[in-house]
Amino acid sequence: MTAKKTVRIAFVDDDENLLSSHRRNFARLRPDWEGVFVNDPIAARDAIIADPDVSAVILDIHMPGMTGLELAAELRKARKELIIVMLTGYADLQSALLAVNEIGVFRFYPKPTMLETMLDDIETEIKSRLGQIEDTLPTEFLDLFELGVIAVDETLTILHLNSQGAEVLRRSSLVRSGPQGRLIIDPSPEGLTKFLVPPGKTVPRSHQSFSLERDGEKLSLLIRRVPKKADGKQSFMIILVDPAQQRPPAVDDLMDLFGLTRSEAKLTQKLAEGLALDQAAELVGISHSSARTYLKTIFSKTGVNRQPQLMKTVLSSIPSLR
The missing domain is CATH 1.10.10.10 (Winged helix-like DNA-binding domain superfamily/Winged helix DNA-binding domain)
Incomplete structure (x- = not known):
């Protein structure tokens, strides 16, 4: 009988104190898993690419020599199946969308995030890939953002939304949840249908912004196309921006x-x-x-x-x- 394969996780961070903390907590939280701890992104790249038993990597986005995004991109080219988790103390949604949509990063967490949370999510993803559970996008992840975020399919059926998105749907007259859980956008912006379902052989756009206004109320929508999953289904992430409540960024x-x-x-x-x-x-x-x-x-x-x-x-x- 073949022994069950041990899960092997790599941690990459130039902060030695954080690496030491990960090493201690990892041994306590997952005594049956193996950990690899590296403080240099270039050395980590070479080691992870050469070690097919590493099934997941948790890395910092801000590192000298090679950023986390650069490292993630190189790892993704060499290891299509690798589960990549990214940490940052300066996280913004643009970087998160780049990491998730274009590089294929599994999760994007702000510092500090409990290691147990990340390991639980990695374990869930491993089980999902083995067909043991259905893949989902946790609303806890979306709740980290200050803006309303709603995930929909090409028919605008709501798949997920964070608490801020739910609040916008509750108070806005421009967007609401309709029958069968569909997102109703009223007035419907020109070009939305063509963006969601491009005609003919038109190359789909990765993102597009729309502005809604009626009776003095305004709302901006940034819609990002999410890469199709194995089942071929298309989904989108809608970011809701209320100009009246926006302050200039720091x-x-x-x-x-x-x-x-x-x-x-x-x-x-x-x-x-x-x-x-x-x-x-x-x-x-x-x-x-x-x-x-x-x-x-x-x-x-x-x-x-x-x-x-x-x-x-x-x-x-x-x-x-x-």
């Missing part, structure tokens, strides 16, 4: 989201508050000519060319998971 968030320098991020934050360029420059402590120079760079990094577009982009950007 300076550190703007730096993370758009790659701005700290001075550029400070200026962007003030502009997003509705200040004129000269007023924003004075509050940040720079000259008007310097502010104009900064603004050109900010436009380039954020992909806009006018200040109103910059305000819209910043105010609809995804708040981080601090």
Whole structure:
């Protein structure tokens, strides 16, 4: 009789204290599993690729030499079946969507998250792949986001939603849950149907934004196409943004989201508050000519060319998971 294969997990983090904590807790929580602990992402990449018995990896997104996203991308190319869990202290939904949708990261957790939670989810995924349980997307994961998040299929039938999404459905007149659990969007934005079900041989777009407005009420929708699963079914993640409740992101968030320098991020934050360029420059402590120079760079990094577009982009950007 063949012995049951031991689950082997790799931990990758440049923080030695955190690695030591993982080592202690891992031995206590999963005494029948094996752990590999590496503080260098490049060494971890080589070791994990060479070791087919490693079934899952828990890695930090911010590491010197190679970021977690870069490491995850290389591991995914070499190990299609590898379960990748990512940790970050500066998490934002854009990075989460990139990691989950494009690289195939299994879960994206903010620091700190209990190791037991991550190991339980990995164990659930392993059992799911063995056909022992049905795969689901836990609402606890979606609840980490500050925005409303709703997962739907191509008929807009609601598959999952977080608590913030449920609250938007409860109070908004623009979106609601209808018969058979379908998401009703009223008024229906132009182009939505073509985005969900592209005609003919049209290449599907990965994401698209829509704006809803009626009787002074406004709501923005960012819809991301989720890669099809093995059963061929298409699903989407809808992010609900209420402009009236959005505050400009923190300076550190703007730096993370758009790659701005700290001075550029400070200026962007003030502009997003509705200040004129000269007023924003004075509050940040720079000259008007310097502010104009900064603004050109900010436009380039954020992909806009006018200040109103910059305000819209910043105010609809995804708040981080601090």
